Amino acid sequence: MKKSDFYDPRIPDRDQCVVRYLINRWAQETPDKVYVQFEDGDTWTYAELKERVVRAAVGFQKLGVQQGETVAVWLPNGPDALLAFYALNYIGAIFVPFNTAFCGNMLHHVIDNSDAKIIVVHKDLVPRLTEIDLAKLKVQILCGGTCDTDTGLESHIFDDLKTFPDELMPLVRAIEPWDPQSIIYTSGTTGPSKGVLSSYLHMYSNAGPESWPMVTREDRYLVAAPFFHIGGMAPPFVMLVRGASFALLSGFSTDTFWAAAKQSQATVVFLLGVMATFLMKQPPSSNDKEHGVMKAFMVPLSDDAPAFTERFGIDIYTIFNMTEISSPIVSEPNPTVRGTCGKVRPGVDVRLVDGNDCEIPVGQVGEMIIRTDRPWGMNSGYYKNSEATAEAWRNGWFHTGDAFRQNEDGYFYFVDRIKDAIRRRGENISSFEVEVEVCSHPAIREAAAIGVPSEATEDDVMVIIALVEHATIELTALCEFLVKRMPYYMVPRYIRIVDALPKTPTQKVQKAQLRSEGVTTDTWDRDKSGLRLKREVLKQN
Structure with missing residues (x-):
């Protein structure tokens, strides 16, 4: 041919x-x-x-x-x-x-x-x-x-x-390359799950040679995500495209991950969400570098990425992707720019826009919209959901629903899911950025930040946290920890401790459920505890 x-x-x-x-x-x-x-x-x-x-x-x-x-x-x-x-x-x-x-x-x-x-x-x-x-x-x-x-x-x-x-x-x-290959159902965090219709060209563009050039024919990819998730379904196809190989696990386990990587002779791994955090919060071991993994995709890129590289001896990459698109933002190895997702890869056009799809100036926050040079290089719509398809693809661009900002050097920074943003007394707050800082505390395994109604106006910040196994935490001390790492207006007023965050079947945090539960009887209130924030200074009444 x-x-x-x-x-x-x-x-x-x-x-x-x-x-x-x-x-x-x-x-x-x-x-x-x-x-x-x-x-x-x-x-x-x-x-x-x-x-x-x-x-x-x-x-x-x-x-x-x-x-x-x-x-x-x-x-x-x-x-x-x-x-x-x-x-x-x-x-x-x-x-x-x-x-x-x-x-x-x-x-x-x-x-x-x-x-x-x-x-x-x-x-x-x-x-x-x-x-x-x-x-x-x-x-x-x-x-x-x-x-x-x-x-x-x-x-x-x-x-x-x-x-x-x-x-x-x-x-x-x-x-043909444009024929439909699969339908992957999204999490349905705001409504019934939508079926993302993907062609072979979409899957190829998602992680083919131009999207992930760092993955080669000599690599073996360790797959721990389930096949019903794009993170589990795509890697076998990624390696099939290259004539390479992969190792398949039944699921991710913090305790056995590195042993499985070593046993399978894997050279590439994907660390989604809190996986990297879980691995870093394991007790250090003299065996931490006894594996063959050379490259890891860390999504999102954590502040601990350099420490992760040092501890486990692995080059780190990060990307921005979702089921509907095709890895438009990819980083260089071991990015030094804090919080970045990378830069636009070849073959993709990316814009940040306001609510009317008008492009915004560099440095401001807007919704990321995307299109590709290659026909069929992204999703073919939502199966049997023409209304959602039209809404997402309006004006000829795919609308991600994610807020980003871009700096003068072309690096993109994820700010938040647009529907998850918090507004407190005139300040726009990224729930994602709050969660990153909260999870930097060694006792915290995972966290979700939401806005809850304020007696004054707009929202107050609330975080729901789950602790590392056997860990304890004093919430006043947590606030003192956070006030040194974030602007005063981002420090949560409300903190609630749970065993685990509620998640969709694809392991996305169900923030809609947390928002509906709101301030529960077991929620700690910083204001009622006697702590007051004075700009950057935290004081005890």
């Missing part, structure tokens, strides 16, 4: 970005190279990957799965999840993973919205299907063994699908 097939030099060949042709290519060029290592140490070479994928793909076709059809996949990380992902894409079907924590109305919504007639499901999750309306589903394919729960669906065993000896049925047409 030649570039001229597409008449556009920005679009890679099919065997550079489409799962079916990538698998075929690497199985032919590097059949004996290991593509994936699983948690139990089992490995699949590229030749074995193709053989397994083709057999499962034949099984799906025998059950009637058609090119362009959506198929739901409700599985934990493991060989079956990977196989379902690639076997469906191999025949041009659309991979639709569901969060394994979904139940009730959330589960019904995504099943109904996806239009899936077939669901690949772990046997332990099947009882939840009986609690909802399954009018659209017709067939269940069980993983992990058999299940006696009666859902009323035609039932098959996934292991049986992997053994079909027949040849694949021909495709209706070639699978």
Whole structure:
């Protein structure tokens, strides 16, 4: 195939970005190279990957799965999840993973919205299907063994699908780079989860060579995030594009992370949210550098990044990304600019705008909007949600809903989710920046900052915190700690300690729930405690 097939030099060949042709290519060029290592140490070479994928793909076709059809996949990380992902894409079907924590109305919504007639499901999750309306589903394919729960669906065993000896049925047409590959459901923090429709070109642009040039064919990527999250689904594809390899974990564990990295011979890891914080707050060990990891993506970039590099011997990168876009902001290794997300990568246009989409001056805070040079280089809209698609893509740019500022050198700084910003007595406060400073306290594991109604006007700042295991904290001392690290007006008035922050199934903090709970009876009030802030000075009455 030649570039001229597409008449556009920005679009890679099919065997550079489409799962079916990538698998075929690497199985032919590097059949004996290991593509994936699983948690139990089992490995699949590229030749074995193709053989397994083709057999499962034949099984799906025998059950009637058609090119362009959506198929739901409700599985934990493991060989079956990977196989379902690639076997469906191999025949041009659309991979639709569901969060394994979904139940009730959330589960019904995504099943109904996806239009899936077939669901690949772990046997332990099947009882939840009986609690909802399954009018659209017709067939269940069980993983992990058999299940006696009666859902009323035609039932098959996934292991049986992997053994079909027949040849694949021909495709209706070639699978093109702009064809839909997947639908990934967002967290639904402000409403029902939206299904992000992604093409192969979107996934390629998300973490291809121009987006993540630091990840090479020689690397092995350690994947701990679940496949229903873009952070778990994208890395296997990232490495498939490069003809590289990855190691798959069932999930992230602070206690076993470095041992898993060493055992799997991983060279690249992704540290999302508080993962880096959790690792840094583990007791130092003489074994901290005894692993093969050389590069880590830390999102967001913490103040501890230099210390993390020193302690664990790893080069740090950071990015800004979300399911709908394609890594528009990427940093250099070991960025020294505090709090940055990096600079705009090639092939992407980024603007910061006001509420009317008018560009703002450098240094001011505005919403980040994005477009790419490559056709289909970002999401193809929200599946069956034209209103949300039109709102997000208004004026020809994708609106992230995130507030940023940019400095004169081109570095971008995340300020806040626009809906999470706090305004106190005329001052605009970034909840993100409050959380960063609060979490810098060694006793605090995670924190969420919200605005709560003030008796005076606008908001007061409240933080909800969870402590490091076995840690204790004196809240007056916490305020004294914070007043040295942030402007007086950002220091929280209210502090509440909880065991863990409430999260969505994709591990985003449910700030809407925290705001609805507000100032609870167990919340500490700085004003009532007798502490008063006088500009930069904290005084005891």
